[in-house]
Amino acid sequence: MGKNRLEAFSDGVLAIIITIMVLEMKVPHGEDLAALRPLLPVFLSYVLSFVYVGIYWNNHHHMLHATHRVDGGVLWANLHLLFWLSLFPFITGWMGENHFAPLPTAAYGFVLMMAGVAYLILARAIIAAEGRDSLLAKAIGTDRKGKASIVLYAAAIPLAFASQWLAQGIYVAVALMWLVPDRRIERALADHEH
Amino acid sequence: MGKNRLEAFSDGVLAIIITIMVLEMKVPHGEDLAALRPLLPVFLSYVLSFVYVGIYWNNHHHMLHATHRVDGGVLWANLHLLFWLSLFPFITGWMGENHFAPLPTAAYGFVLMMAGVAYLILARAIIAAEGRDSLLAKAIGTDRKGKASIVLYAAAIPLAFASQWLAQGIYVAVALMWLVPDRRIERALADHEH
Amino acid sequence: MGKNRLEAFSDGVLAIIITIMVLEMKVPHGEDLAALRPLLPVFLSYVLSFVYVGIYWNNHHHMLHATHRVDGGVLWANLHLLFWLSLFPFITGWMGENHFAPLPTAAYGFVLMMAGVAYLILARAIIAAEGRDSLLAKAIGTDRKGKASIVLYAAAIPLAFASQWLAQGIYVAVALMWLVPDRRIERALADHEH
Amino acid sequence: MGKNRLEAFSDGVLAIIITIMVLEMKVPHGEDLAALRPLLPVFLSYVLSFVYVGIYWNNHHHMLHATHRVDGGVLWANLHLLFWLSLFPFITGWMGENHFAPLPTAAYGFVLMMAGVAYLILARAIIAAEGRDSLLAKAIGTDRKGKASIVLYAAAIPLAFASQWLAQGIYVAVALMWLVPDRRIERALADHEH
Numbered sequence: 001m002g003k004n005r006l007e008a009f010s011d012g013v014l015a016i017i018i019t020i021m022v023l024e025m026k027v028p029h030g031e032d033l034a035a036l037r038p039l040l041p042v043f044l045s046y047v048l049s050f051v052y053v054g055i056y057w058n059n060h061h062h063m064l065h066a067t068h069r070v071d072g073g074v075l076w077a078n079l080h081l082l083f084w085l086s087l088f089p090f091i092t093g094w095m096g097e098n099h100f101a102p103l104p105t106a107a108y109g110f111v112l113m114m115a116g117v118a119y120l121i122l123a124r125a126i127i128a129a130e131g132r133d134s135l136l137a138k139a140i141g142t143d144r145k146g147k148a149s150i151v152l153y154a155a156a157i158p159l160a161f162a163s164q165w166l167a168q169g170i171y172v173a174v175a176l177m178w179l180v181p182d183r184r185i186e187r188a189l190a191d192h193e194h
Numbered sequence: 195m196g197k198n199r200l201e202a203f204s205d206g207v208l209a210i211i212i213t214i215m216v217l218e219m220k221v222p223h224g225e226d227l228a229a230l231r232p233l234l235p236v237f238l239s240y241v242l243s244f245v246y247v248g249i250y251w252n253n254h255h256h257m258l259h260a261t262h263r264v265d266g267g268v269l270w271a272n273l274h275l276l277f278w279l280s281l282f283p284f285i286t287g288w289m290g291e292n293h294f295a296p297l298p299t300a301a302y303g304f305v306l307m308m309a310g311v312a313y314l315i316l317a318r319a320i321i322a323a324e325g326r327d328s329l330l331a332k333a334i335g336t337d338r339k340g341k342a343s344i345v346l347y348a349a350a351i352p353l354a355f356a357s358q359w360l361a362q363g364i365y366v367a368v369a370l371m372w373l374v375p376d377r378r379i380e381r382a383l384a385d386h387e388h
Numbered sequence: 389m390g391k392n393r394l395e396a397f398s399d400g401v402l403a404i405i406i407t408i409m410v411l412e413m414k415v416p417h418g419e420d421l422a423a424l425r426p427l428l429p430v431f432l433s434y435v436l437s438f439v440y441v442g443i444y445w446n447n448h449h450h451m452l453h454a455t456h457r458v459d460g461g462v463l464w465a466n467l468h469l470l471f472w473l474s475l476f477p478f479i480t481g482w483m484g485e486n487h488f489a490p491l492p493t494a495a496y497g498f499v500l501m502m503a504g505v506a507y508l509i510l511a512r513a514i515i516a517a518e519g520r521d522s523l524l525a526k527a528i529g530t531d532r533k534g535k536a537s538i539v540l541y542a543a544a545i546p547l548a549f550a551s552q553w554l555a556q557g558i559y560v561a562v563a564l565m566w567l568v569p570d571r572r573i574e575r576a577l578a579d580h581e582h
Numbered sequence: 583m584g585k586n587r588l589e590a591f592s593d594g595v596l597a598i599i600i601t602i603m604v605l606e607m608k609v610p611h612g613e614d615l616a617a618l619r620p621l622l623p624v625f626l627s628y629v630l631s632f633v634y635v636g637i638y639w640n641n642h643h644h645m646l647h648a649t650h651r652v653d654g655g656v657l658w659a660n661l662h663l664l665f666w667l668s669l670f671p672f673i674t675g676w677m678g679e680n681h682f683a684p685l686p687t688a689a690y691g692f693v694l695m696m697a698g699v700a701y702l703i704l705a706r707a708i709i710a711a712e713g714r715d716s717l718l719a720k721a722i723g724t725d726r727k728g729k730a731s732i733v734l735y736a737a738a739i740p741l742a743f744a745s746q747w748l749a750q751g752i753y754v755a756v757a758l759m760w761l762v763p764d765r766r767i768e769r770a771l772a773d774h775e776h
Contacts, residue, residue, distance in 0.1 A: 008202065009251060011591045011594055012208075012210070012594055013209045013212060014591070014594075015597075016598055018595060018668070019602065020217065020598070022669065024221060027606060028676065030680075031680035031683035031684075031686055047665075050665055050668070054658070057591060058654070058657050058661075061587050061657070075252055075255070076248070076252075076373070079248040082212070083241075086212070086213055086216050089216060090219050094222065098225035103226060104225055107230075179658070199395060199449050202395075206402075206594075207403045207406060209403075210403060210407040210408070214411065217411075266446070270442070270446075273446075277438055281410065283411070288416065295419035297419055297420060297421065298419055393593060393643050397593045397597055397639060400594055400597030401597045401600060404597060404598055404601040408605065460640070463643070464636070464640075464761070467632075467636040467639075467640075470600075474632070475604065477605070478604055478607050478609060481609040486612075486613035489613035490613075491613055491615065492613055495618075
C-alpha cells in the first residue's frame with residue numbers, strides 16, 4: 001500500500017488545523033489599539049501553536065520520507081496523531097482567551113503530551129511494519145528527544161497550577177528544542193544514500 | 195480518466211470535514227473545570243464522528259487502491275458519498291449539544307445510514323466501470339459487512355426513541371466492527387500480487 | 389510550466405468551498421423537529437450549491453485533463469473562476485436564510501452567471517495557450533452548452549423579481565443539464581486515443 | 583529531500599486562507615439591498631486580499647518550479663511566509679469591518695510588509711540551499727521588484743494615518759505591479775530549456 005495518500009491526507013489535515021486556529025482570533029469591533037489589546041494573549045498562543053504544528057509537519061515529513069511500507073496499523077496510528085493535533089485550535093483558543101490561566105495552560109500541556117505520545121506510537125507502528133533493521137529504526141534509535149519532550153509536558157501539567165509561566169516556559173523551550181528538523185533522520189538518510 | 199484527482203479531491207473534503215467538526219466545540223468563556231463540563235457530550239460525539247470519518251477515509255483509500263477505471267458515474271457516486279459525509283459536522287454538533295437526545299441521535303443514525311448506502315453505490319459504480327471480473331468485485335464479493343452496517347443503522351433510528359443509549363451502543367459497535375481496515379481487499383490485493 | 393499544482397490548488401479550494409458551505413447551516417438549539425424546520429431552505433440551497441460545485445469540479449477536471457500547456461494567463465483565469473466560486477458559501481447562505489426571497493435569488497443567479505463567464509474565459513485562455521488545433525479546442529467547439537447556461541442565468545436574474553420559483557426552476561434545470569460530465573471532451577479524448 | 587510535500591502543504595494552506603477569508607463576510611439578516619450595503623467595504627477588502635493571496639500563490643509556484651533542493655532552513659522559511667499569510671483573513675476582516683479606518687489600514691500594510699519580507703527570506707533560503715549559480719539566483723538577481731514592494735508597504739503604514747486612501751492606493755498599485763507572474767523566472771527557465 002502506498003504512502004502517498006497518507007501524506008496527502010495528513011498534509012490536508014495539518015494545513016487546515018494550522019489555518020483555522022487563526023479563526024479563534026475574532027475580528028474586534030473597535031478600530032483603535034485598545035480593541036486589539038485583548039487579542040494579544042490569543043495571538044501569542046496562536047504563534048506557539050503555529051510553531052508546534054509546523055514542528056509536527058516537519059517531523060512527520062521527515063519520518064514518512066524514511067518510510068516505505070504502510071499498513072492498517074500505521075493508518076490508524078496516523079489518525080490517532082491527527083486526532084490530538086485537531087484539538088489544537090480548541091485548546092489554543094481556550095488558553096489564549098483566558099490569558100494563560102492555570103487550568104487551560106495545564107490542559108494545553110495535556111494535549112501536547114498526548115500528541116507526543118501519539119507521534120511515538122506512530123513511529124513504533126511504522127517500525128513494526130518495516131522491520132527492526134529499517135532505515136527509520138536506525139535513524140530514531142531510542143528516540144530520547146521524543147521521550148524527553150513527553151516527560152517535560154507531563155511535568156508542566158502540575159507545574160501550571162503552581163505557576164503558569166513556568167509551564168509556558170517549558171512549552172517554549174521544548175518547541176525551541178524541536179525547531180531544528182530531525183537531523184538524526186537526515187543523517188541516516190544521507191549515510192544511506194552514500 | 196485518471197483516479198488521482200478523484201483521490202486528491204476526496205482527501206481534501208475528508209480532511210476538511212474531520213477538522214471543521216472540532217469547530218462545533220466552541221471555546222468556553224470560563225477558565226475552570228465547570229466551563230469544560232458542558233462540552234463533554236460535544237467532545238464524545240466528536241470522537242465518534244472522527245472515528246467514522248477515519249473509517250471512511252481508510253476504506254475509501256483501500257477501495258480506490260483496487261480501482262483502475264473511473265468514469266462519470268463514479269465521479270458522481272463519489273460526490274454523493276461526500277455529500278452525506280459533509281453533513282457529519284452539522285449532525286455531530288446537533289447530537290452533542292443536545293446531550294444525545296432521541297431525535298438528534300436518530301438523525302445521526304440516518305446520516306450514517308445514507309453514507310453507508312452511498313458507499314455501497316460507489317462500490318457498485320466502480321465495479322460497473324471495471325467489469326464483474328475486476329479485482330474489486332472479487333475483493334468485496336457480496337459485501338455482507340457493508341449491508342449489515344446499513345441494517346444496524348436502520349434499526350438504531352427507531353430504537354433511539356425507545357432508548358438513545360441503545361442506538362449509541364449500535365453506532366459504537368458498528369464503528370468497532372469497521373476499525374480494522376478492509377482485510378478482504380488487502381487479501382485480494384496480496385493474492386493478486388503473488 | 390506544469391498543470392499539477394494548478395489542479396492541486398483548485399482541488400483544494402473547491403474541496404474547501406463545498407465543505408464550508410455546510411457551516412452556514414447553524415446547529416439549532418432545540419432538540420425537536422420544530423428546531424430543524426427553519427433549516428429546510430438553508431439545506432435545500434446547500435444541496436443546489438453542492439451540486440453546482442460538483443459540476444464545476446467535474447468539468448474543471450475534464451478540461452484540465454485535456455490541457456497540456458499552462459501559462460500566466462491560465463493561472464489568473466483559473467483564480468478568477470475560483471473567486472466567483474468562493475462566493476458560493478456566502479450567497480447560498482443568504483438565499484437559504486431568506487427563504488429564497490427575490491433579491492437573494494437574483495444575486496445567486498448573478499454569481500452563477502459570473503462563474504459561468506469565468507469558466508468560458510478559462511477555456512479561452514487554455515485554448516489561447518495551446519493553439520486553435522488543440523484537443524480542447526476541438527472538444528469544446530463553439531461551447532453552445534456553456535453559453536446557453538449563461539443566457540439562462542441572465543434571464544433568471546430579472547425573472548426572480550417576478551417569481552423567485554421560476555428563477556429557482558431555471559437554476560435546477562441548468563444543473564440537471566450539466567449533471568452529465570462533458571461528454572464532448574470525453575469523446576474527443578477517446579477519439580484521440582484510438 | 584523532495585519539494586513535493588512542501589508544495590502540497592503550501593497549496594493546502596493557501597487554498598484554505600483564500601477560502602476562509604470569505605467567512606468574514608457574514609451572511610446578513612435582511613433580504614434587501616440595504617442589508618447588503620454594509621458588506622461593501624468587507625467585500626472590497628476581500629477582493630484585494632484574494633488578489634494578494636493569488637499573487638503569492640503564483641509567485642510561490644514559479645519560485646518552487648525553479649527549485650531543486652529543499653532543506654530544513656527552506657521548510658521553516660516557508661512556514662514563516664505561511665504564518666504572515668495566515669493573518670490575512672483576520673486583518674482583512676478588521677480593515678473591512680472598520681471601513682478602511684487608519685489603524686486597520688496601517689496594520690494591513692504591516693502584514694503585507696512582513697509577508698513580503700518573509701518571501702524574500704524564503705528566496706534567500708532556497709538560493710542558500712541551491713548555490714549562488716542556481717537557476718533561481720540568476721532569475722531573481724537583486725530582486726528589485728520585491729524590495730520595492732516592501733519599501734512601498736513601509737511607506738504606506740505611516741501614510742495611512744494621514745490619508746487611508748493614499749495607503750489603499752499603494753496597496754492596489756503594488757498588487758497591479760505583481761499581477762503579471764514573475765516573467766524573470768519564466769524567461770530564465772525558457773533560456774535554460776533552450
